Amino acid sequence: MELEAYREEFPITRTWAYLNHAAVAPLPRRVVRAMRRFLQARQRGELGLKVWPPPVMAEARALAARLLNASTEEIAFLGSTSDGLNLAAQALPIAPGENVILCDMEFPANVYPWLNLQKRGVEVRIVPHDRGGLTPERLAACLDERTRVVAVSSVQFLSGFRADLPALARLAHEAGAVLVVDAIQSLGVIPMDVRAAGVDILAANGAKWLLAPIGITILYVRREWIERLQPVYAYYRAIPSPEPYLRYDWTTLRPDAGRFEPSSPNVDGIYGLHAALSLLLEVGIERIQARVLDLTDRLLEGLEVLGLEILTPREREARAGIVSFRTADVLRDYGRLRKARVLVSLREGYLRVSPHFYNTPAEVDRLLEVLAG
Template structure:
């Protein structure tokens, strides 16, 4: 993407985004009127764009019914194209899903496993990227769990656990508790060199950090839109690389899976040639419309300031918070290498229970989570110095 704003975005956005994208983004987040919100790794607040799109859908659905259904369907296709633009892949490789778990299960359940095959997973994965693979043990698949090192996933350890039986390495881009960001390019290169595919649970990284699937050919990917992408729950995307489409069995087949979806009188089970073959039935129109509107913000900032801008901003804020907390004598777990950092900072205060810190934060309109053995602050691009200082004030009260 270039550095000049594209006229396809709303004209009211462009001048402001070019001048100060982060203040502009903050103006699109109603949550900032009250809260210093640091819980994006759990459930992100809706952007104003998502709220408006969903409100508009409800208004149309109540007053106009399905007379505007083609407009809703077109919005879904725009989301598909925008998701493909975000990932630099083909729209035909994008599947619209209700959640990350669905995207993972499409592959875990659909892959033609043979008894004795194996899949490698890091320890400490969120259950969404564990249970679908464990469920294949009944088909004779060996699930190999590789230990982390103080939250860090070491690619060498993953590769050492793999052998000739390994068909898949399934990893999270960013650890949900530690915030450790994996070098996906290195993993994919080393896995593919040995004929092993890579599944990426991207929910904690998508939108925050660039991923060029033409340059880094991840085989499969899934992410819900309700965290960092600032959309509603129940709306997400999956990516199935085109060369693998025919390898994945479509286990959930419906009218939306086939080529002539609207030929109800003479239905034929001829699967679509796109990842949309996994979209069996009616879509979550209201949710996907909200996600589509929210995703436009990410693309606009990237178009104006480059693909790295959002990630650089988030890592800068996380590093700043890490320093402020360390100045208080607080123990943090931010990765030593900035390339492995994300928007997540996990910390603990000696003698203070994580739940007590979270509760006091809520009393002061500072929103945090308890994850792992500490408190998790998950920082977005629209957060600012004032937000950080409000969080630090909460922590200082325990020091």
């Protein structure tokens, strides 16, 4: 199926050039249909007549595992990316005097959970970025024998810098640290192989590049870390057999990442996530990456012709779907783009453009024409 045929999944394409997936994505038609079916079934009372958990949870878990090249036992569903990062911060064994390393380009969701550990005597090292992110060279310069966590975004929200996760993981593991990844700006647009990359813990909300609902997050915990993490919350479904309910037994927890999952999950969100993951895997992540990099190549070339200040790295391997740049009057040009029905983000004094696979070269050209006018 040709990529432009998928534009039918996104009604907004009829009225807007929607280039804002790093903020929040429009929901595909099939995602809305899936969520509507669940809500209508619940309205009819069918949820109380069927087994729990619904089969869609296992099916969505399998799709998420496929997307990450993980096992289903390593996948859980949470509410937000922050939930996953806070779980990592609170559950990992980090003692007073030990340290966490991150760079000064991180979104606050991957900063505050670690700063929250300072009250326990944990040192948080926020190091200056290199070309918009954390490079292996910058990490190597600040690692030591007391480093326990390297926290990094796979793609930075502002610069669009794409981290070299395998290299960061090697350095972290050699120092005895774990690699915790905020993947919200990459999952769904570039391939993610957690095994090859050496990722220990990863979290990514569905609302951006995954084209899924707000309030549903994929959590990955490497198998060998599942037993070593101390659950922050004691969910009643974290044990292998929750029933009978009056047999209180917290001695044995589930052997999989489901022990970290709320007992009342966002089921309608999981229905939507299942449909969204099915769509992305149908299109193909490699194909999506190629399309998005081609679109951002076109954008970068046009911005260079206009002589604008570009924050995002030019090399294809160093970026994903985000391009950030400045004009002489950012606020004015943001307003001009909106008036022309071209939707982008305004972030930290930059215009941030983030196309997905269903966007077209013509939409990129439309943005460039507005800026040139």
